[in-house]
Amino acid sequence: MEQNHSQNRRTIMLKDSQVDLCGRTDFTRTAPLLARDEAFSFACAGCGGCCRGREDIVLSGFDLWRIAARLRLPPRTVARAFCRGSIGRVSRLPVLRLAPLKEEHGNCPFLTGNHCAIHDAEPLVCALYPLAQEITKDGQVSYFLQSTQCGGQVIAARVGDYLTRYDVPAREATDVRWAQVCMELEDTVERLDALFEPVFARRMQEKLWQALYYRYDFAKEYRPQLEENLLWLDGELKKLEGMQMRHSTIEKSDR
Ligand code: SF4
Ligand code: SF4
Numbered sequence: 001m002e003q004n005h006s007q008n009r010r011t012i013m014l015k016d017s018q019v020d021l022c023g024r025t026d027f028t029r030t031a032p033l034l035a036r037d038e039a040f041s042f043a044c045a046g047c048g049g050c051c052r053g054r055e056d057i058v059l060s061g062f063d064l065w066r067i068a069a070r071l072r073l074p075p076r077t078v079a080r081a082f083c084r085g086s087i088g089r090v091s092r093l094p095v096l097r098l099a100p101l102k103e104e105h106g107n108c109p110f111l112t113g114n115h116c117a118i119h120d121a122e123p124l125v126c127a128l129y130p131l132a133q134e135i136t137k138d139g140q141v142s143y144f145l146q147s148t149q150c151g152g153q154v155i156a157a158r159v160g161d162y163l164t165r166y167d168v169p170a171r172e173a174t175d176v177r178w179a180q181v182c183m184e185l186e187d188t189v190e191r192l193d194a195l196f197e198p199v200f201a202r203r204m205q206e207k208l209w210q211a212l213y214y215r216y217d218f219a220k221e222y223r224p225q226l227e228e229n230l231l232w233l234d235g236e237l238k239k240l241e242g243m244q245m246r247h248s249t250i251e252k253s254d255r
Helices: 061-071 075-082 124-128 159-165 168-195 198-214 222-254
Strands: 009-012 039-044 083-087 094-098 131-136 141-145 153-158
Touching: 039 159, 061 075, 061 168, 061 198, 061 222, 075 083, 075 198, 094 198, 124 131, 124 168, 131 159, 131 168, 141 168, 153 159, 159 168, 168 198, 168 222, 198 222
Parallel strands: none
Antiparallel strands: 009 131, 039 153, 083 094, 131 141
16 A cells, blocks of 8 residues: 555545555556536445445544534544554554444444434545545645446436535635645655654654644634644654754764
């Protein structure tokens, strides 16, 4: 996973391994990008199968905050209860995914019957499906159609109408900001990972989890908190860098 992803582009899609919203993936888009007034169609029997056996539903910080606000629980509590965290193998950034319930045939923890219990706060990848989103470093947003290989009722729509139906345009600016933040942080983390000894690298990861996912109040607006957390993170990373520098200087003078 994680290869063949340009650092200038972030792609979000459901199913089939394109996973790491906070990093590079093994996905190379072959489907053409669609204009917003373009029509597309797909077949769906409404079986809920795309909410089962899923390891690839990655949440952005905004996704987590929306679910937290819906459940009225702190983001960290939601993550502990329903998610699995990892570090992007190439991006080195935190990646949070919904954790399928093994004892429930791998169902998404929010699947009840064939319905999503958090429908009005569903993650972006779920809202988009079967469309996927691509965001460039300069903030251009495009959409394309994933292959579903499902049968059933044929659903046809214009891209713009489909996105509006699932409230995607209302959140697009925040999703662009998130994508750009992650792309910028990848460069910072790559530089600091090369500099930091393990103890400082671990602390950096803790700060990243805080700033990107956990240091949020579900009762307050998301965007101001994101900006505030990015300023906080910048200060914390500078402090860690200073500590690492001092530590290295002391080690050298002791030799
Ligand atoms: S897209 Fe396919 S798997 Fe998902 S609900 Fe429709 S038929 Fe079922
Ligand atoms: S969050 Fe909702 S839509 Fe997304 S996989 Fe889970 S049950 Fe399905």
